[in-house]
Structures are given as structure tokens and as C-alpha cells.
Amino acid sequence: MINTNKNQPDNDLIHHESLIHYLSTLGVSKDAIGQVQAQFRAMNVNAGEVLLLQGEKQKYAYFIVSGILKACHYGNSGSILSKEFYFQHELCFLYCSWLTQAPAKYQIESIEDALLIQIPLEQLSHADWQLAKIALLSQQLIYKEEKEAFFLLNTPEQxxxxxxxxxxxxxxxxxxxxxASYIGINPVSLSRLKSRI
Incomplete structure (x- = not known):
């Protein structure tokens, strides 16, 4: 069950400091962060909690203080495709849904208990946050190019x-x-691959 920590100001302050550092490295000034910091929400999330349902409109990004999140797609046949995994001190949101305002093609959920800070995505449209927006888009473009090469130029073993x-x-x-889902093979093939290496 998702629990927002409204009664723990000391812990919230500590967790927000890691987010403030992260945003500062993206180019957001401490003054600009301070103006909207009241909108940040610390959340304790259990393993398996859904943060964004596939097909819904995305409103928030999640900064991961601890734990792991994933973005995945559930097919009509029951298949699950893993788009991405997100770890500590990463910002989790779906770029295409954010840029196009289209319903999410993927679901965001926690794969283990996690402590998150929820951030309204609309903040990235504010003038004071434009350096962060450009930095995030640049990172994502590089990452997408690397991921395409990862799949197109390598065998599952590679x-x-x-x-x-x-x-x-x-x-x-x-x-x-x-x-296995991320690599693009089934778990049995991955187990065989591991035993060969």
C-alpha cells in the first residue's frame, strides 16, 4: 500500500536533500527547487505496487531514494515485456508519454519495497527548469541510441x-x-546461457 510520509519531516528533509542534489546536477537552481519543494511527496511503496497504470495519463515522475521500479507492457495474451528498470537515485517516468501527453503504453510498478519522492511532471515545463529538461532529454537520447545498439548489434549472450x-x-x-525479459529471451534460455559461461 502506498504511504505518503506527511508526519516525518526529518526523514523527508534527508530524502529531499538527495533529490535536491540530483536536480542541482541537472541545472535547476536551489531557489527554483525551493519554490516547488512543497509539492514533492515522499512515498513508501510495497513490492508490486502500481504507480502508473498502462493506458493512463502520466502526471508524476518518481525519484528513487531506495528500491527498484520497472516499466513494463502487459500484452493481451498475458505476455510481459520489460521496457526498463530504475534504481536508486534515478528519476523514473515515461518520456514519450510526457512529451506527447498520450496515455502510457507501459505500466510503472515497484519490484521491491521502495522509498520514492513523487514530483509533478509539469515542473519540467517551467522556465526555471529548462536546463533540467534539456539535460534529461539529452541523457535519454544517448541512452536510447545505446539501447538500440545493445539489441541490434549483440547476440543474447553478448x-x-x-x-x-x-x-x-x-x-x-x-x-x-x-x-531475461530485458535481454529479449526466455528464462530457460538465460539459465542455459549462464551455465555455459
Whole structure:
């Protein structure tokens, strides 16, 4: 069950400091952050909680203080496709839904208990936040190019080895079903791949 921490100002302050640092590195001034900080909401979320339903309009981004979130698509046949995983001190939201204001093609949910700070996405449209918007879009463009290369230029084994070498947190934290879904193979194939390496 989602729980907003309204009665824990000391903890909220500590958690907000990590968000303030993150936003500062994106180019948002402390004055600009201070003007909207009252709109930030600390949330305790249980594993399996849904933050954004597939098909709904997205209103918030989530800064991860602790825990792991994922964006996934549920197909009509019951298939689950993992778009992305988000870890500590990352900002989780769907860029395409944000830019187009279209209903989300993916669902955002927690895969373990998490502490989050909810941020209204409309903040990124304010003039004082334009440097952050540009920085986030630049990061996302680079990331999308790298992800396309990850899938188009590598075999499943090379994809797994890339994660082992460059994303050890993923390999050590995610289970075989989650990893296999991201790599684009089934869990049995991933288990065989692991045993071969």
C-alpha cells in the first residue's frame, strides 16, 4: 500500500536533500527547487505496487531514494515485456508519454519495497527548469541510441555479458525472469546461457 510520509519531516528533509542534489546536477537552481519543494511527496511503496497504470495519463515522475521500479507492457495474451528498470537515485517516468501527453503504453510498478519522492511532471515545463529538461532529454537520447545498439548489434549472450560487465547491480539484484525479459529471451534460455559461461 502506498504511504505518503506527511508526519516525518526529518526523514523527508534527508530524502529531499538527495533529490535536491540530483536536480542541482541537472541545472535547476536551489531557489527554483525551493519554490516547488512543497509539492514533492515522499512515498513508501510495497513490492508490486502500481504507480502508473498502462493506458493512463502520466502526471508524476518518481525519484528513487531506495528500491527498484520497472516499466513494463502487459500484452493481451498475458505476455510481459520489460521496457526498463530504475534504481536508486534515478528519476523514473515515461518520456514519450510526457512529451506527447498520450496515455502510457507501459505500466510503472515497484519490484521491491521502495522509498520514492513523487514530483509533478509539469515542473519540467517551467522556465526555471529548462536546463533540467534539456539535460534529461539529452541523457535519454544517448541512452536510447545505446539501447538500440545493445539489441541490434549483440547476440543474447553478448547482451548478458554486457550487463555483467557494465550493470552488475542489475545482474545481482534482478531475478532470471526480469533479466531475461530485458535481454529479449526466455528464462530457460538465460539459465542455459549462464551455465555455459
Amino acid at each position: 547482451r548478458y555479458l554486457f550487463l555483467v560487465e557494465n550493470r552488475p547491480l542489475w545482474v545481482n539484484t534482478l531475478n532470471n525472469i526480469q533479466l
